Each structure stands twice: as C-alpha cells, then as structure tokens.
Amino acid sequence: MIVKRYPENPLVKPSYVKPSLENYEVICAFNAGVIECGDEILMLMRVAERPVNHKTDLVLVPIIDFTEGSAKQKILSFSSTAEGINLDDPRIVEFPGKVYLTSISHLRIARSKDGVHFSVDDTPALSPDQEYEAYGIEDPRITKIDDTYYVVYKGVAPTGITQCLASTTDFVHWQKHGVILAPENMDGLLFPSKVRGKYAMIHRPYPKFIGTPNMWMAYSDDIIHWGEHKFMLACAEGTWEGGRLGGGAVPFLTDRGWVEIYHAATPGDRYCLGALLLDKDYPEKVLAKSPAPILQPEAPYEVHGFKDNVVFTCGAIVRGDTLTIYYGAADESMCAADFSLHEILDSLVPI
Numbered sequence: 001m002i003v004k005r006y007p008e009n010p011l012v013k014p015s016y017v018k019p020s021l022e023n024y025e026v027i028c029a030f031n032a033g034v035i036e037c038g039d040e041i042l043m044l045m046r047v048a049e050r051p052v053n054h055k056t057d058l059v060l061v062p063i064i065d066f067t068e069g070s071a072k073q074k075i076l077s078f079s080s081t082a083e084g085i086n087l088d089d090p091r092i093v094e095f096p097g098k099v100y101l102t103s104i105s106h107l108r109i110a111r112s113k114d115g116v117h118f119s120v121d122d123t124p125a126l127s128p129d130q131e132y133e134a135y136g137i138e139d140p141r142i143t144k145i146d147d148t149y150y151v152v153y154k155g156v157a158p159t160g161i162t163q164c165l166a167s168t169t170d171f172v173h174w175q176k177h178g179v180i181l182a183p184e185n186m187d188g189l190l191f192p193s194k195v196r197g198k199y200a201m202i203h204r205p206y207p208k209f210i211g212t213p214n215m216w217m218a219y220s221d222d223i224i225h226w227g228e229h230k231f232m233l234a235c236a237e238g239t240w241e242g243g244r245l246g247g248g249a250v251p252f253l254t255d256r257g258w259v260e261i262y263h264a265a266t267p268g269d270r271y272c273l274g275a276l277l278l279d280k281d282y283p284e285k286v287l288a289k290s291p292a293p294i295l296q297p298e299a300p301y302e303v304h305g306f307k308d309n310v311v312f313t314c315g316a317i318v319r320g321d322t323l324t325i326y327y328g329a330a331d332e333s334m335c336a337a338d339f340s341l342h343e344i345l346d347s348l349v350p351i
Contacts, residue, residue: 001343003295008116010301010333011326017047018122020106021073024049024062027103028306029120030328032110033142033151034249034315041317042171043110043118043326044125044140044151045334048103051075059085059093062104064134071129076100090306091331101156104128105136109171115317115324115336125174126166132157132179137164141314143190143250145199150223152188152201155179163188163203165223177224184208187215187246187263189314190223193253196281199223202232202260204246213244215262217284230284233276235264240293241274243267249316249325251278256345258283261325263312264293271310272296273325275344288348295325295337305330 017026027050032043051060057080065074078085078093086094093100107126110118128137135156143150148167155164160183166176181188187204194200198219206213212235219228235242241264249261258278265271272293279285297309313327323339 001294001347002340004338005299006116006336006338009299009335010329011116011336012043012045012110012118012120012334014332016118017045017108017120019049020047020108020124020127021049023052025052028105028332029108029110030331030334031139031312031314032326032328032334033140034317034326035142035144035149036317037149037171039113041112041115042142043112043315043334044142044171045108045110045120046105046138046140046328047108047124048105048136050103056080059087059102061093061100061102063100064104064128064136066131066134101135103136105138105156107137107140107151107153110334118334125171126151126153126176128155130155130176130178132159132162132164134158139187139314141189141247141250143192145190145192145223150190152180152190154186154188160184161186161206180224180226181205181218186213187248189247189250191251191258191283195219195283198228200283201226202247202251202283204244206244213246215246232284233262233286233289240264240266240270240272240296243269248273248313251283252316252318253280254341254345257287259341259345261294261313261316261323269307269309270297271312273311273313273327275348277345277348286351288350290344290347291349294339294344294347295327297330299329299335301333301335302329305332307331311335 028048032045061076106124138154140153163181184206191200215232245264273295274290
C-alpha cells in the first residue's frame, strides 16, 4: 500500500501555538478532530501546555481547582525526589494511589484552505471549566449531523476519564452537554448519520478486572443517553494490536459499508493505525480488517517526540479515492498522509 506522507510534515508544531496563559509553554499540539467547514479544513487540536519551570528539583502540575466554587487554574508543586514519586512516563506524575498529569490540555482550532498550511487561532475554542475536566480535555472527534457539529472528547479528572459532548453550529459559540459515558472510557466518536433510526457511537471502555481495552458500539435516541452496548473488536495478543485498540477517525460510508480508521497499540505503547469495514446497518459487525498497520511510526517525527513511536488519528477527509488521514505524531505535532481508499478496502481481510 502506498502511503504519501506530506512533505510539509509536521503541519503544526507546538512552537506554532500561542500559550493560553501567561508563563505557560505549549509542549504538544496533536490528536485533532478534523472536518470540512465551508471552504476550510478545520483541525480542532488538543493543545497541551504546562507552567514554565526553571527549577529542576521541582515538578509542577497544572490543574483546574473548584474548592472556591468556581473553576480556577492552580499549580501544584512536588519535589522530584518526593517519596513514592514516579516520573518514568513524561505524561504523568504518579504517586501510590494518585496520578496527576504533567500538562493540562484545551482544544484549539487550526484553519487551512488547502489542507496543508494551517493557521492556529490565538485562543482556545474549548477550555476545561467543569469538575469532570479538572485535569484537562483531550482527543476530540468532530461529527456533523444536520446543521450541528458535535464533538466527543475526553474529560480527565481525579474521578476518572469520561467521554463528554459539546456542540456548535459555527465553531464560535459552544454548548457543553456534560458526561455521556462514565469512567473509564475513551475514544468516543459519533457516526455522521443515524443507523436503524438511532444515533451510533464507537467507544472504548477500559476494564480493570476482566477483559482488555476493546472497541464497543452504543446507540442513542437523543445523543445524550446511551445504551444497547455491543462488543465490536478485541485486542489480539502478541500482535501490533495486543495492548489496546480504539476508534480513530469518524466513520464514513462507502458502497461496501462503513469504513473506520482505528488505532491500536502494543503493550509497549507503540501506536499504529488500521482500517475496519463495518456492516452498513449493524456497524458493530466487523466485516473485514487490516491484517497489518496501514500507518506505523517510521518517519523521524513519529518515532521521536514527546512520546516515541506513536501515530494516532482523530480525523480524516475523504475526497473521491483520496483518503487524507490527519494524525498526531509522537504525541507532539500534527501531520497528514494520503491513501487510496480503494487500496485500503482491497487490503482488508474478512473476519
């Protein structure tokens, strides 16, 4: 399969993004939901920022604090040699029974006329301001249904990781609808049309006792309340999708069925992308899938970064036979690659 990475990659780097707060620095601009809107392609990026820290013996943790009754930015400070502290993962500060994030994320729009050269808005589109977002908001997927754009995103808080919903008609005025899937759940994305008269969503619960992080389907009458959960696809031990897998880009319909570009990771956190073919009327039925990744970390900006060996998508654009996958590279920047849709479909193996 031919993968045409854009020679301009990375399309957006952290250095292109203005911090939203004084004395903060942007360290990652990645995992963007993507959609065509008018004559533009919009990326709703996850922007991770942290307080500037000049003291190597201190670890600073930004959070949203609600102890005074309203949302206020607060910085926690820990000694880098504190008892029980674990700093092995650059994304987290871990103590026994307690986990913090090393940055806090909001969602920011980047705009492009050609899908290659993007300008980044100076201010956030969506910021964490609810208790279920106390550690930030992450990994949005954008779905247009009728005249409304719905965004499913990850809310991170001490109480767990939830799937949350926001909507807009103009990408200026937003309404948050709250938590739609309880902890721990990730990788939620809405289908762009109803299935058998109901809204449909792929999601990824994370079992702690029995089971692995697999893909599931849910249905709803109103986009807010979800049920009829159906198992979709499981991890495959010993393979490129042995650690976890989940939805990536919003599915799109072809004459063969729904196509879903998904991500999977090894237990060692090497993230790759694959493709699924789903039944048109019962999309929890996976008809065929990639036998091997269609995109895997190979380019330097995918292999090395904030978190090495990661390609992760939250959005794609289909134009004729060209499928453009926009993806986060090494949890740090935004990139893109073109594929032939027919080549992808022909590569899938029935299951």
